[in-house]
Amino acid sequence: RMKEKWAATLPKFPPTSLALQHFDATYSVQLGQLWPSVRIALLSERKYGALLNTFSHDAVLEDLQAKGCRDFITDTDTEALPCLDPESVVGVEGESNDVPVKKSNADRHLKISPKIKCLVFPRGDITRFKPARPDTQRLLGYYLLDAASVLPCLALDIQEGHIVLDLCAAPGGKAVALLQTQAIGFLCLNDTSVSRTLRLKKVLHSYIPKELLTSKNLRITSSDGTKWGEIENNTFDRVLVDVPCTTDRHSVMEDDNNIFSKNRIGERRRLPQLQLELLLAGIEAACPGGEIMYSTCTLSHIQNQSVVEQAIHLAQENHGIILEVVDLRPLTHMFRKTFHFAPNLHLGEMVIPHLGANFGPIYMCKLRRLT
Ligand code: SAM
Structure with a gap:
């Protein structure tokens, strides 16, 4: 047990309080009347999902189902999606130099990998999962994560033989999800942090059979992702x-490693610029026709939609790359029984925390390179 800090050394305003003050000021404006209910969910125990490891030999699926869990990915609402506009061109909010964004509706019939499975307890049930156990091959049966963070992986729509880059991959939850598709031709996993890259490697060895972790199908690097486009583009x-x-959830709940601590003000202020540079690098790294998924676990408009808007503008301005925003409404419609989605987002989709289904926040926006 850690000894409690002496009152004299405790900060007057712990980072969690500073975070909540900041969110109260910004999100009450951004989310309006939704904020009080999102706030209370954010301050309550989060809900996990168990991402099933289909490489494990244990009968984990049956075991979890017997405990009352369901795979939210296969157990969806099949009711047809109400008619969407055939194809719409939407203007980007904000500055006059913004490029109009073509919003594609081509993915109305979203293909979801049948191999990715994520189990959750029913709505309102906050039972915790036990830690996963290793099977005879020493592979763990499931990875515990925010179930909403599987959505960007599903929406990325990995097809057989695809060459895939995960630019900020550690500790590896989404990489494990992507690998469950068993369709990837070659996977590049990168994270600038050397220590977190080590953690990523450990995670991979706990979930993926050794024969799939060879240099023939995988490369793991610790580069600065913002420079990726200069090295390996298209x-x-x-x-x-x-x-x-x-x-956001960590920032209001844990004082340790909190980005709202006084000595990390600069780092926090630089986040939107870093996010923009990473997204632009990801856009450059994709091939024409390729797709890019931008995701975060914050509710912040400045770190979400604003970053995407600027990236679309700068990709065209500086690199001549034209992008379309892929409509993810088929996905939100499909999973509306499991998650609460923010209504009427101008760009992308966002799972917002809710006491009955305390997942998120997860923001995602998918872009397709037209050139
Ligand atoms: N995708 C991961 C997963 O599902 O487990 C989580 C990624 S976490 C939200 C963001 C990661 O970005 C951190 O591990 C951090 O080390 C990494 N990062 C920060 N700056 C970076 C940069 N310039 N290039 C690449 N990765 C960076």
Whole structure:
């Protein structure tokens, strides 16, 4: 047990209080009347999902189902999606130099990998999962994560033989999800932090059979992702850009490693610029026709929609790359029984915390390179 800090050394305003003050000021404006209910969920125990490891030999699925869990991915509402506009061109909010964004509706019939499975307890049930146990091959049966963070992986729509880049990959939850598709031709996993890259490697060895972790199908690097486009551009079919952010839930709950602590003010202020540079690098790394998923675990408009808007503008301005925003409404419609989605987001989709289904926040926006 850790000894409690002496009152004299405790900060007058702990980072969790500073975070909550900041969120009260910004999110009450951004989310309006939704904020009080999101706030109470954010301050309550979060809900996990168990991402099933289909490489494990244990009968984990049956075991979890017997405990009352369901796979939210296969157990969806099949009711047809109400008619969407055939194809719409939407203007980007904000500055006059913004480029109009073509919003594609081509993914109305979203293909979801049948291999990714994530189990959750029913709505309102906050039973905790036990830690996963290793099977005879020493592979763990499931990975515990915020179930909403599987959504960007599903929406990325990995197809057989795809070359995939996960630009900010550690500790590896989404990489494990992507690998469950068993369709990836070659996977590049990168994270600038050397210590977190080590953790990523450990996670991979706990979930993925050794024969799939060879240099024939996998490369793991610890580079600065913002420079990726300069080295390897026009290459990847799919790019995941899961950026560092204010991790809102952590920021209001844990004082340790909190981005709202006084000595991290500069780092926090630089986040939107870092996120923009990472997204632009991911866009450059994708091939024409390739798709890029931008995701965060914050509710912040400045770190979400604003970053995407600027990236679309700068990709065209500086690199001549034209992008369309992929409509993810088929996905939100499909999973509306499991998650609460923010209504009427101008760009992308967002799972917002709710006491009955305390997942998120997870923001995601998918872009497709037209050139
Ligand atoms: N995708 C991961 C997962 O599902 O487990 C979580 C990624 S976390 C939200 C963001 C990661 O970005 C951190 O591990 C951090 O080390 C990494 N990061 C921060 N700056 C970076 C940079 N310039 N290039 C690459 N990765 C960076």
